Amino acid sequence: MMEAVSFEGENDISYEGSESPLPPAFTLSGEREERRCELWTPSVCCSVCSLSPSTGHLWNTNSNAIKRGDAESYVELNELRGEVWQEVGRWVGYEENFSPASGQWGQSHISYLTFKSLIQLRKVMSTGAVLLDIDDSSLSSIAQKMVEELLLKKEIRSSDRDALLAILQRRRSQFDSNSPPSSAGIEMQTFSVAKQRDMVDRVEASVVLSGVVESLQKPVVAFARLRDSVVMDGVLEAPVPVRFVFFLVGPSNSGMDYYESGRAMASLMADWVFSLEAYLAADEKDLYTAMADFMDCSIVIPPTEIQDDNMLKPIINFQKKMLRDRVRPYDTRIMIGGKGLVFSFT
Template sequence: LEPLYITQHVQIGDFPENPSQRVKARGKEKFQNCNDPSKPIFCEMLKLIDDNERYHWKEVARWIKYEERVENVGHRWSKPNVPLVTPVALFRLKNCLKRGAVLLDRTVSTFEELANMIVSEWEQQRAITSTETNVLFRTLLRSKEHLVKSTTTNLSCLLWRPMSPPNVDAYSDSTSQQKNVPSEEDDFERKYNEQLKKYLENAESLVILIAQLPLMHKTVSAFVRLTEPRVFANLSEMPCPTRFLFVLITSGHHDEHDLFMVGRCMGALMTDKNFRNIAAYAVDSTELTYGLDEFHRDSVIIPPGKWHLRNDMEPTEQTQENEQEKKHAPVVTSKVLIDLEGLQYTGKYGAICRICTIFVQLKISDCSAV
């Protein structure tokens, strides 16, 4: 639901013909006889770093099946974990998709063309000044620094490996024998890397660029989907073509953590298959927000104080596919009469209740059991 700016209809329950499902159904029908653009996505986020006024983009996080962040200690990837986002960051990302630049099904040959197209769109929206135009164009073309460098023939550097324990000569023979026994972490590494190789075989990439520039007066954002994915030199650490690009640039007055959280939301969205389908099939910014609404609806919110974003949540083997199938089961409308005679007048708070008629959405599977 949007903020209460205008009168709007409120629907309780899940309906088989919701907007996001219509978008996915239309996309599957459109690409039935050709290459389906909905493919696995390798996502990475780069942040603009000011190194003595020498700006460059530096990789800070990536999403393959789960989220991995660059650890300050050891200059390595963290253990894959479930991406955690906040509702506030989701709302801010939705605002970026609705009011920012959305460029769908565009064709470019070089990243310079892509950067020029984004800046030109901001100019048309009157979101930036003439002074900011040149600065933003040069900023987008700054060098990109990745944690690892991969090639088209070697993907081993993208695999996750646990940190090796320190070598201590004082270990006994019994300890060395225990090392030969596979640990839970070794088993996780093996299973995760096996899934990772299969996932990356036919993947495309989404690159997220987040930055703070002191000269900016307004926040600008852009979401780009290319008609044909392109390989841009040094844009992504993954040797796969780039189909999506998300740019978010704010002024220096904004909180850096809030900027980072919005970028994390975009990365987390691309780990969700439903949103990837919406991102591949959407025809405008409104349909993109349908996918974000579906992601928000299927998310679980942890109450404040019960968990902190600094605490990682490890992935599990369990999935919610069966739960999702139950959620999207067809529904029928049933008219149910509830007799509230015993509550017509309680005397408490001066409340008077009348016999009322309500409509309840019942699943077909539930009706058959009656």
């Protein structure tokens, strides 16, 4: 049976003295922290690198990756509820879900995705709008470009344009840091970024929006990568610079589960390898290939009742092998800058 996930520091949420604006690292009870990457999870800290033939050092032939450095991925999922975008989930490797009814964050856990959500996401992505290296600094202007691209691709009607843009620009409702702790005793309060502002450049965020828009004829999706990550006022619960923006919206009669497909995309963006591939993608094809690679490294559990947790143990070693195969040591696009990117599957 997998050991329980907990926070370092006796669940201390002050984060003083931390080197990151993110919550303290997750650890396994009774395990060393460096073994975190052995977890059965799609969000594994893998690295893709090449060796210099003369020195044996790790090199990066892509100047864009050098500028990005060892940025960690932080993801927020917002679901359209009524007239607002409600923050319902966030990821830093692991997933946390927010309950508006209780006003509390649940306990962190490994993301589990439905096969259907991944298939639906991949299908709709094949016809969606992909904008790479745009130079905007506000979510409003980014949304406008995304909508214009959907119109250009004839994914939406001209009559859909203004209404869709207005929906994307609606107010965001985020977690209140003064809300009471959950019954599990783990307080998942907003990040103490003010105390760690000097380290905020080590984190880059992805904004994921997903929900029902009945006026549309079919589900539509748009993905944008900013040339330079930028802090956007009122977009995230913490002033983390945004690198990626994604939205998936459409009518309820389409058969699409917008929440689960939104979670699937958020889990993709939280995955270190996919996030890096999305960062380095030269075109739409590279993005689709990265999604296929993620799915190839995921595991489907048949709809059979699990009688005992021990039945899941063989999956752990099986996935370790898959993750080893996922590392491509001779990918010449990438150089690993140095610290924080070494991991082990042993």
